[in-house]
Amino acid sequence: MQPFTIGSKTVSIFPSIEPEAPITYLNTFSDEGQKVYGATQPDGCPPFTLVSISDLDWNHDMAPWDGPAAFKKGEPFIGGADNYLQLLVEEIIPRAEKELAEPPVWRGIAGYSLAGLFALYAIYRTDVFSRVGCMSGSLWFPGFKEYIFSHEPKRRPDCIYFSLGDKEAKTRNSVLKTVQENTEEIQAFYQSKGIDTVFQLNPGNHFVQGIERTIAGIQWLLRR
Template identity: 85%
Template sequence: MEKKNESVFPATFPGAPVIYLNTYSNEGQKVYEAAQAVGCPPFSLVAVSDLDWNRDMAPWDSPAAFKNGEPFTGGADDYLRLLVEEIIPRAEKELVGPPAWRGIAGYSLAGLFALYTIYQTDVFSRVGCMSGSLWFPGFKEYVFSHEPKRRPDCIYFSLGDKEAKTRNPVLKTVQEKTEEIQTFYQNKGIDTVFQLNPGNHFAQGIERTAAGIQWLLNR
């Protein structure tokens, strides 16, 4: 397990909530600034980068989703252990007192990972799944057949309205699966929303992430 890099953006407010964000290319600073720009209430952000993306964020092994893509080698459980046992305690030493609550958020495969974590640990109570890779083979079935370690207070889902418009047979299921999963939680009485944004998967990732964080903080 190679060293991960975490950046802590602490709130000056004691006891402010903390959001853990796994990032593809170290977008923590930009997301934190975007969250301030849209007027989020005080919160701390811990952004983790230098991830082995297709391993650390994947709940189990799965073939590549793209023609020339890398296969997924399910290392999410190992990475989550590192997050809970080492990264969280280290990051929270930099906060002003213990946080009111912890949330976990992510974009793309990190959105899938964020949702997966609630089935493996009880440390996160709010989840932001932005353009989450919920097309991931077997994931919807996993959600429908497993109980979270703790009932989440709220879950935010979003997607770009063009994300399902693809010939890729795996990726084109993303909107249908996201809507089914969101409805599943809604029917359990969990506070949840599904937001459709203009654009494809790569449009406005920073802004979409900040919007999800804002929603979680305002519940």
């Protein structure tokens, strides 16, 4: 299916041959949707439709609120997640699902790094997603853990997948080094509420096997 553009974002749809198959929305840093979907097909993954969104203003669209740069030479975060989420819910999703033969049996949201943070944030601002994949999510983001612990999702999620590289917290960066502790605490918080959730620790740092980790998360959501 041909990609289309909405609000400067490029949207690619990889449709399932099964009507009513679940649909997963994947926000991507550099348009990894084709690689992710292609890799799920030969290995008996349950059928699903993938919608990948690229050409994002990463530090704006994925950030829930303003924050200082995470690296010395990095850009600060300008919280634009609410604006982007409105575009996703009101324009991208209706356009993407207009072509489907049947409404999806469920709708999930997934992402890697800041997009994993955004996927989790999204369920606190909208009720359209019922499953979340937070792969190597930027859960070090200042104030985010506290936000999770003090707010209620718009709908109780069916399941949430968390993963992280085992070297991601091994850094001198005082902000980034909190990522594993925060991820484990957040995952335990959902588990204590009886939500189906898992935390997967993978070998390597943040920049290792991003595609493979993304696929693993989506497959876990599909098999629940």
